[in-house]
Amino acid sequence: MTPLAASLVLAGCSGGVLDPRGPIATAEKTILFNSLGIMLAIVIPTILTTLGVAWWFRASNARARYLPDWEYSGRIEMVVWSIPTMTVLLLGGIAWVGSHDLDPPKPLPSTTNPIEIQAVSLDWKWLFIYPEQGVATVNQLVVPAGAPLSFELTAEGVMNCFFVPQLGSQIYTMPRMVTRLHLQADQPGSYPGLSAQFSGDGFSKMHFTVEAVSPDKFTEWVNATRGKGQALDPQSFAALAEPSEAVPPATYGSVAQDLFQAIVHPNVPPAGDQHADQPNMPPTMKMEN
Numbered sequence: 001m002t003p004l005a006a007s008l009v010l011a012g013c014s015g016g017v018l019d020p021r022g023p024i025a026t027a028e029k030t031i032l033f034n035s036l037g038i039m040l041a042i043v044i045p046t047i048l049t050t051l052g053v054a055w056w057f058r059a060s061n062a063r064a065r066y067l068p069d070w071e072y073s074g075r076i077e078m079v080v081w082s083i084p085t086m087t088v089l090l091l092g093g094i095a096w097v098g099s100h101d102l103d104p105p106k107p108l109p110s111t112t113n114p115i116e117i118q119a120v121s122l123d124w125k126w127l128f129i130y131p132e133q134g135v136a137t138v139n140q141l142v143v144p145a146g147a148p149l150s151f152e153l154t155a156e157g158v159m160n161c162f163f164v165p166q167l168g169s170q171i172y173t174m175p176r177m178v179t180r181l182h183l184q185a186d187q188p189g190s191y192p193g194l195s196a197q198f199s200g201d202g203f204s205k206m207h208f209t210v211e212a213v214s215p216d217k218f219t220e221w222v223n224a225t226r227g228k229g230q231a232l233d234p235q236s237f238a239a240l241a242e243p244s245e246a247v248p249p250a251t252y253g254s255v256a257q258d259l260f261q262a263i264v265h266p267n268v269p270p271a272g273d274q275h276a277d278q279p280n281m282p283p284t285m286k287m288e289n
């Protein structure tokens with residue numbers, strides 16, 4: 001394919017699942033193309049045979065044999081049953097092996113220490129907490145390229161779905177639950193991320209960017225962010241959790257201890273003890289600490 005044709009074909013895929021930038025996304029693209037190949041190996045001969053049979057047995061073809069008493073052919077039976085059986089085995093095998101290899105909670109093999117990231121979907125933005133670095137970001141995820149990323153994910157309100165198409169597997173964020181995901185960006189770059197689960201009015205602007213940088217630049221960024229600007233504590237978290245749309249990227253220079261755990265396990269008062277005057281109070285505002 002000429003470079004021009006290739007760039008035209010790929011123009012629609014840049015930034016998407018067909019333009020992978022990490023090991024998980026690359027493996028998923030391979031599964032996608034292998035499955036497509038297996039299915040085309042059935043579909044193309046079937047279409048060609050259908051056209052061929054229709055053409056050969058046309059009314060005007062005197063050479064086509066007419067067999068009104070024909071009943072059984074072992075060969076045809078073998079083809080008719082063995083091809084779908086092989087298809088099911090091959091497609092099922094690819095899905096089975098792939099879904100165990102790429103199981104989201106499974107850590108990635110690496111010589112580099114994984115970066116722990118706690119992701120929280122809010123109405124309608126993404127909060128990322130770096131528990132080891134003690135910083136947090138909104139709608140922007142800065143990560144070192146080449147290091148495995150170990151995500152814990154939850155939702156503050158309704159369910160959302162964390163998805164960075166160029167890095168791989170999407171996974172749900174659900175209130176009061178923690179889902180796990182491991183990803184890695186191979187090269188520095190800027191990769192779009194989104195929620196793949198409709199979650200209300202501001203959903204369409206619930207985007208974030210993954211900025212993969214060199215490990216040195218990541219350390220620089222952490223040092224430049226840590227201790228500066230706003231602190232992420234239960235009060236500022238409750239303010240952030242208020243519904244808002246198209247939130248610009250922001251950073252927090254410090255994070256309250258165990259904030260993520262408090263989001264996952266808020267102290268819900270027993271039924272009957274609800275504050276009737278504050279019906280829409282976010283659960284995190286009820287935290288005692």
Ligand SMILES: [Cu+2]
């Ligand atoms: Cu879905």
